[in-house]
Amino acid sequence: xxxxxxxxxxxxxxxxxxxxxGVMYSFLIRKLSARxxxxxxxxxxxxxxxxxxxxxxRIWQPLYDILKLFGKDxxxxxxxxxxxxxxxxxxSLFFSFAAVxxxxxxxxxxxxxxxxxxxxxxxxLIASILFTILGPAASGSPWGAIGARREVELFLVAELSFxxxxxxxxxxxxxxxISELAGFVxxxxxxxxxxxxGITMFAAMLGKLHIKPFDMPEAxxxxxxxxxTEYSGKLLGTYFLAKVFVxxxxxxxxxxxxxxxxxxxxxxxxxxxxxxLVLIFxxxxxxxxxxxxxxxxxxxxxxxxxxxxxxxxxxxxxxLRVVA
Amino acid sequence: xxxxxxxxxxxxxxYHLHCGGxxxxxxxxxxxxAPRFDVERFGIQLVASPRHADILLATxxxxxxxxxxxxxxxxxxxxxxxxxxxxxxxxxxSLFYDxxxxxxxxxxxxxxxxxxxxxxxxxxxxxxxxxxxxxQGILKLNExxxxxxx
Numbered sequence: 001x002x003x004x005x006x007x008x009x010x011x012x013x014x015x016x017x018x019x020x021x022g023v024m025y026s027f028l029i030r031k032l033s034a035r036x037x038x039x040x041x042x043x044x045x046x047x048x049x050x051x052x053x054x055x056x057x058r059i060w061q062p063l064y065d066i067l068k069l070f071g072k073d074x075x076x077x078x079x080x081x082x083x084x085x086x087x088x089x090x091x092s093l094f095f096s097f098a099a100v101x102x103x104x105x106x107x108x109x110x111x112x113x114x115x116x117x118x119x120x121x122x123x124x125l126i127a128s129i130l131f132t133i134l135g136p137a138a139s140g141s142p143w144g145a146i147g148a149r150r151e152v153e154l155f156l157v158a159e160l161s162f163x164x165x166x167x168x169x170x171x172x173x174x175x176x177x178i179s180e181l182a183g184f185v186x187x188x189x190x191x192x193x194x195x196x197x198g199i200t201m202f203a204a205m206l207g208k209l210h211i212k213p214f215d216m217p218e219a220x221x222x223x224x225x226x227x228x229t230e231y232s233g234k235l236l237g238t239y240f241l242a243k244v245f246v247x248x249x250x251x252x253x254x255x256x257x258x259x260x261x262x263x264x265x266x267x268x269x270x271x272x273x274x275x276x277l278v279l280i281f282x283x284x285x286x287x288x289x290x291x292x293x294x295x296x297x298x299x300x301x302x303x304x305x306x307x308x309x310x311x312x313x314x315x316x317x318x319x320l321r322v323v324a
Numbered sequence: 325x326x327x328x329x330x331x332x333x334x335x336x337x338x339y340h341l342h343c344g345g346x347x348x349x350x351x352x353x354x355x356x357x358a359p360r361f362d363v364e365r366f367g368i369q370l371v372a373s374p375r376h377a378d379i380l381l382a383t384x385x386x387x388x389x390x391x392x393x394x395x396x397x398x399x400x401x402x403x404x405x406x407x408x409x410x411x412x413x414x415x416x417x418s419l420f421y422d423x424x425x426x427x428x429x430x431x432x433x434x435x436x437x438x439x440x441x442x443x444x445x446x447x448x449x450x451x452x453x454x455x456x457x458x459x460q461g462i463l464k465l466n467e468x469x470x471x472x473x474x
Contacts, residue, residue, distance in 0.1 A: 018345070030364075034362070034364060034365075037359060038359045039359045039362040039364065039365075040362050040364075040365040041362075041364060042364065042365060042367065043365040054333065054334065054366060054450045055330070055333075055334055058365065058366070058367060061334070061335065061367055063331075063334040064330075064331040064334040064367060065331075065335045065337075065367075065369075066326065067327060067328055067331035067335075067337045068331040068332050068334070068378070070327070070328060071328035071331065071332055071469065072378075072402045072404070073402035074405070075375060075400070075402050076397070143373075193461065220371075220372040221372050221411060224372050224373045225371065225372045225373040226374070227373075228376070229373045229375070230373075230375060231375065231376075232375035232376060232402045233402050236375075236376060324423065
């Protein structure tokens with residue numbers, strides 16, 4: 001009984017936490033990329049004389065963007081499949097939020113102790129991205145269709161590396177429960193295999209989060225806004241909210257699976273924050289340093305470098321299991 | 325002021341509606357978005373689809389062939405929206421506009437087709453002027469939104 005009450009309380013608590021962290025992460029990526037480009041970016045402390053008129057800080061800029069979209073009209077194109085077009089953003093948000101519940105946060109294990117929670121979490125994350133493909137594909141717009149097609153192509157390779165690198169860790173540690181993975185510190189060879197899987201997972205994250213060399217699905221100004229071209233108002237806002245949750249999920253999952261001791265107790269909270277900041281910093285650096293790949297180059301990069309690395313990881317993990 | 329109204333002032337997204345003209349105003353518009361003036365610090369972002377936009381930055385005079393596109397982009401922008409006309413051509417047609425005899429190719433300024441809220445004259449206006457125009461546009465946007473909610 002107490003357990004159930006604690007689970008419900010922690011679920012109520014994770015909603016503001018995940019939203020807060022997701023918004024923070026997207027703000028940091030924007031701010032850091034702006035600083036790298038010698039821009040100011042969303043301002044942290046507004047100039048004194050402007051503060052009363054336009055607010056004292058812009059740390060919440062990604063949240064303001066979403067809130068503003070909720071206050072605008074949503075136009076639905078006459079060529080769209082209306083039901084799929086309007087429901088896709090909500091389903092994408094639903095699945096990305098559902099995944100939040102299966103990934104532990106320091107002090108809040110949530111549902112991460114459920115059997116097969118690793119598989120459930122990765123399925124929910126994949127489902128969320130699937131609906132960012134289905135909605136635009138139903139929009140009837142050529143730009144939406146091209147964006148959705150690029151998203152599918154990237155999805156095939158990025159998801160493969162994502163799921164495979166998670167399974168390398170699962171095979172190494174012999175469990176499919178995230179909370180067990182999170183508390184498990186193995187021998188040095190196991191750590192090496194986990195580190196290899198961590199690198200491939202980071203590469204998969206780039207594709208899933210559309211970080212710069214892999215932002216061709218929403219290639220701005222090239223194919224208008226890609227999948228989001230026909231979306232407006234609260235439907236677009238819902239998609240952006242789903243993206244915020246996906247960003248939180250990816251960072252939290254990375255920390256839970258690849259930095260095992262960090263996610264078990266509330267005492268690790270400061271280190272969790274540091275790890276998340278380092279990860280976001282790395283994502284921002286990659287985002288700034290790279291140009292946009294063509295879709296063929298991205299596929300080749302994934303299939304020639306990341307997938308063989310994952311296979312090597314798999315073989316090593318299997319070998320470790322057999323020897324152990 | 326409600327949270328959504330405040331968010332509207334804090335995050336105006338602009339769409340660059342190039343109606344025609346010589347590109348001078350477009351270069352200045354982009355200069356306003358570039359590192360020196362960097363309007364992103366106030367939340368102003370350039371978006372690629374008119375469906376995401378709050379403010380349309382119209383530059384240049386409208387060639388007759390371009391009439392349907394200008395109307396269409398305006399209709400594609402969801403309410404509440406504001407149009408800011410940038411440059412002499414967008415404000416009054418400039419030297420391309422002729423009443424009698426009518427110019428065979430150029431219709432005139434975009435306000436002959438769509439309602440324009442803010443005019444930024446100049447050939448080409450400086451980035452500071454454009455930013456000022458956008459700020460006036462944001463105030464009008466807020467006015468429009470409150471009028472709509474009543």
